[in-house]
Amino acid sequence: MGIPSMNRVDDSGYYDGSRVFSWLSEPLGLSVDQINFLLSQFTAVGAAFAFRYHLHNSKVAPETRHGAALLLGLIMVVFCFGRQALHLACLSSISYAILMTASPKISQRLVLITSMLYLSLVHIKRQYYSYNSYTLDISGPLMVLTQKVTSLAFSLHDGLARKPEDLTPFQKQQLIRKVPNPLEYYSYVFHFHAVMVGPTVLFADYTDFINGKHFSKRSVEEKTSKEAETETLEDESNCVVAAPEPSAVTIVFQKLFFSLLCAGLFVKLTPMFLVTRVKDDDFVENTSLVGKTVFILLSTTIARMKYYHAWLLADAICNASGLGFNGYTASGKAKWDLISNVDILKFEFGLSLRDSIDNWNKFTNRWLRFVVYERTGRFQTVLTYCLSAMWHGFYPGYYITFLGGALCTLASRAVRRSVRPFFLKNRATHRFYDVLTFITTRIVMAYLTFSFVLLELWPSIRLLAHMYFWIHLLSLAAIFLLPKLLPPPKPNKEQLEQQRTSVIGNPSS
Numbered sequence: 001m002g003i004p005s006m007n008r009v010d011d012s013g014y015y016d017g018s019r020v021f022s023w024l025s026e027p028l029g030l031s032v033d034q035i036n037f038l039l040s041q042f043t044a045v046g047a048a049f050a051f052r053y054h055l056h057n058s059k060v061a062p063e064t065r066h067g068a069a070l071l072l073g074l075i076m077v078v079f080c081f082g083r084q085a086l087h088l089a090c091l092s093s094i095s096y097a098i099l100m101t102a103s104p105k106i107s108q109r110l111v112l113i114t115s116m117l118y119l120s121l122v123h124i125k126r127q128y129y130s131y132n133s134y135t136l137d138i139s140g141p142l143m144v145l146t147q148k149v150t151s152l153a154f155s156l157h158d159g160l161a162r163k164p165e166d167l168t169p170f171q172k173q174q175l176i177r178k179v180p181n182p183l184e185y186y187s188y189v190f191h192f193h194a195v196m197v198g199p200t201v202l203f204a205d206y207t208d209f210i211n212g213k214h215f216s217k218r219s220v221e222e223k224t225s226k227e228a229e230t231e232t233l234e235d236e237s238n239c240v241v242a243a244p245e246p247s248a249v250t251i252v253f254q255k256l257f258f259s260l261l262c263a264g265l266f267v268k269l270t271p272m273f274l275v276t277r278v279k280d281d282d283f284v285e286n287t288s289l290v291g292k293t294v295f296i297l298l299s300t301t302i303a304r305m306k307y308y309h310a311w312l313l314a315d316a317i318c319n320a321s322g323l324g325f326n327g328y329t330a331s332g333k334a335k336w337d338l339i340s341n342v343d344i345l346k347f348e349f350g351l352s353l354r355d356s357i358d359n360w361n362k363f364t365n366r367w368l369r370f371v372v373y374e375r376t377g378r379f380q381t382v383l384t385y386c387l388s389a390m391w392h393g394f395y396p397g398y399y400i401t402f403l404g405g406a407l408c409t410l411a412s413r414a415v416r417r418s419v420r421p422f423f424l425k426n427r428a429t430h431r432f433y434d435v436l437t438f439i440t441t442r443i444v445m446a447y448l449t450f451s452f453v454l455l456e457l458w459p460s461i462r463l464l465a466h467m468y469f470w471i472h473l474l475s476l477a478a479i480f481l482l483p484k485l486l487p488p489p490k491p492n493k494e495q496l497e498q499q500r501t502s503v504i505g506n507p508s509s
Contacts, residue, residue, distance in 0.1 A: 015032065015033045015135050015136065015137065016081060016082035016137075017032070017036050017079065017080045017081050017082050017084075018032075018036060018079050018082065019032055021035050021036065021039065022035075033080075033135050033136035034136070036080045037080060037136055037196070040076045040079060040080055040196065041310075041313050041314070041317065044072070044076065044193070045252070045256070045313075045316060045317050047072055047192060048193060048318070048319075048320035048321035049320045051069070051321045052248075052320065052322045055068055056212075057211060057212030058212070062210050062211050063183060066183050066184060066187035066210055067183065067187070069187050069191035069193070070187040070190050070191065072191075072192035073187075073192040074190055075192075076192055076195055076196065077141060077190065077195055077196075080136065081136075081137070081141070085138065087122060087142055088138065088141060088142060088145055090118075091114075091115060091118045091119075091142065091145060092145060092149060092185075092190075094118070095111045095114065095115060095153070096149075096182070096185055098110045098111050098114065098153075099111065099153060099156060099179050100179055103161075104156055104157050104160035105157070105161045107153055107156070107157065108150070108153040108154045108156070108157040110153075111150055111152075111153035112150045112153065112154075115145075115150055116146065116387070116390055116391070118142075119142055119143065119146050119390075119391065120393075120394070122138065122139050122142055123393035124394060126139050126393075127393070127394060140196070140197055141195055141196060141197075143391060143392075144194065144196075144198045144200055145189060146391065147200045148188065148200055148203075149189070150367075151174075151200070151202055151203070151367060151371060152176070152180075152185075152188070152202075152203045154370065154371050155171075155174045155175055155176045155202065155203055155204065156175075156176045156178075156179065158171050158172075158174070158175040159175035159176045159178075160177065160178075168374060171374070173204065174370075175204070176204060180203070180207075187210070188203055188206050188207075192317075193314075193318045193323055194318060194339075196314065197310045197311065197314050198311070198314060198341055198363060199311070199318065199324075199339040199340065201318075201323065201338075201339045205338065206323075209321075209322065214322070214323070214325055215244075215322075215325060245322070246325065248320060248322065248334075248336060251316075251319055251336045252316045252319050252320045255312045255313070255315055255316040255319065256312075256316050258308070258312055258344075259308070259309050259312035259313040259316065262305040262306070262308040262309040262312065263305070263306070263309040265302065265305050266302060266303075266305035266306050269302045270302055270303075273299040273302050274299070275296070275299040275303060275450060276454070277295070278295070278296065278454065278463045279454075279459040283295075284462060284463055284466050285466065289467055289468070292463070292466070292467055293443060293446065293447070296447065297442060299450065299453070300445070300449050300450050300453060301348075301446070307361075308342060308344055311340075311341040312342075314341070315336075315339070315340050315341065318339060319336045323338075323339070324336050324337065324339050324340065325338060340362065341361055341362055341363055342359060342360055342362065343359040346358075347359040347360050349438065350438075351434050351437045351438050351441065352412060352437055352441055353405075353408055353409060353441055353444060353445070354412065357405075368384050368387060369384075371387075372384050381406075395455040395456075396451075396455070396456065396460070397451035397453070397454050397455040397456055397457070397460055398452055398455070400451040400452075400457070400460050400464075401449055404447075404448045404471075404472065407475045407479075408444055408448060408471065408475050410475070410479050411474070411475035411476075414478045414479050414482050414483060415478050415482065417488035418482050418483060418486040419486065420433065421489055443471075444471055447471045450463070451464075
């Protein structure tokens with residue numbers, strides 16, 4: 001997602017950002033794009049605290065908050081991307097022109113098609129000029145912007161062109177009844193909290209934050225149903241209910257600490273477990289299947305650390321400004337996970353492929369559900385995967401991961417239906433099943449995602465062939481043979497509903 005690697009020096013000439021701090025490259029051992037990224041993000045942490053306390057909604061007008069968030073965001077993207085920032089201005093302006101001129105009945109489709117085509121051209125350009133490079137470029141922020149403008153277009157479509165009874169509770173919560181003015185729109189697109197790597201925030205949540213409504217709205221009792229909460233929010237006027245504002249200092253510094261920890265682990269351990277080793281003839285031909293599996297398990301786990309670093313840092317920026325508050329737990333503790341992109345513990349210790357994937361790049365999963373899955377019929381799963389694949393780009397390794405992920409998701413469902421009931425008879429067998437699925441999930445995740453990190457087609461296929469495509473073959477057996485050998489018990493009504501509404505594993509980075 002455009003997150004720069006921390007162990008590669010920019011030698012492609014593709015980077016177009018500022019070179020003011022290039023003198024730090026040699027002493028720090030970082031390329032200039034990595035230095036610019038870190039400087040902009042850590043500066044944004046301080047700016048976020050200042051934004052919350054000095055530009056509080058009780059002290060300044062919403063227009064001032066919009067303007068400050070926009071200005072800081074523009075400075076950051078120009079500093080980090082130079083002339084490439086024009087891509088953000090161009091796509092956001094085209095999308096805004098569509099929203100202003102086209103019918104709300106079709107504008108959401110036009111924005112989706114236009115933004116995905118534009119993003120695809122940028123992906124192709126990057127692959128042509130800087131293939132297999134992790135240099136920071138505009139494609140990452142453009143991916144985030146695409147989520148913003150498309151979700152905004154669909155929220156506007158829900159508010160102006162659909163009947164309330166046809167909307168899901170979440171769609172009702174996020175609907176918009178008028179096109180935002182230019183200041184609101186460009187503030188949403190470029191606000192400094194998340195312009196670099198996200199997390200993406202939906203427009204209704206962002207305007208609540210700017211107008212000072214987010215604390216009062218998210219302070220609703222946890223026991224309140226989503227439907228009742230939606231109705232309450234729809235009946236609210238511009239009057240903001242007074243609500244205490246919890247401090248975010250502790251959670252911000254916790255996230256900063258773990259962000260830096262992940263960065264340190266990535267820098268220290270990556271040289272020992274470079275995923276490119278899977279291209280070596282000696283490794284492919286002479287390492288055992290177990291050895292290959294252990295290596296890709298370790299290398300992909302370490303590769304995820306750079307995403308944890310970037311996402312936790314971005315999350316800390318949002319929280320420092322007050323953005324991301326999500327109500328309280330049953331014990332009264334403030335939650336700051338409204339727009340968090342990852343839950344590290346739930347991902348790394350997930351007991352199934354779906355459990356892990358649901359906690360990785362969470363907003364992309366949410367975005368795919370919001371703009372595609374809930375709005376399409378028979379081919380919703382296929383269309384969801386197609387949009388996700390196109391959004392990521394066109395490196396062959398991505399598609400090997402996505403296709404394998406779809407296959408393994410179907411296989412895991414078949415295993416769960418046929419095998420799991422036999423382990424639910426007592427606590428001991430249930431725990432054994434959980435341990436077994438935990439280990440299996442870790443192995444399958446590594447098997448599926450090493451090609452996502454490697455990016456290349458033939459080296460990925462070659463390694464899979466020397467691993468005998470064993471997980472692919474077991475998945476096919478689970479899908480087609482297991483139901484015949486071990487017919488699953490008939491699901492009850494609740495299980496049928498859960499299967500109907502669940503999105504297949506989130507095919508996101």
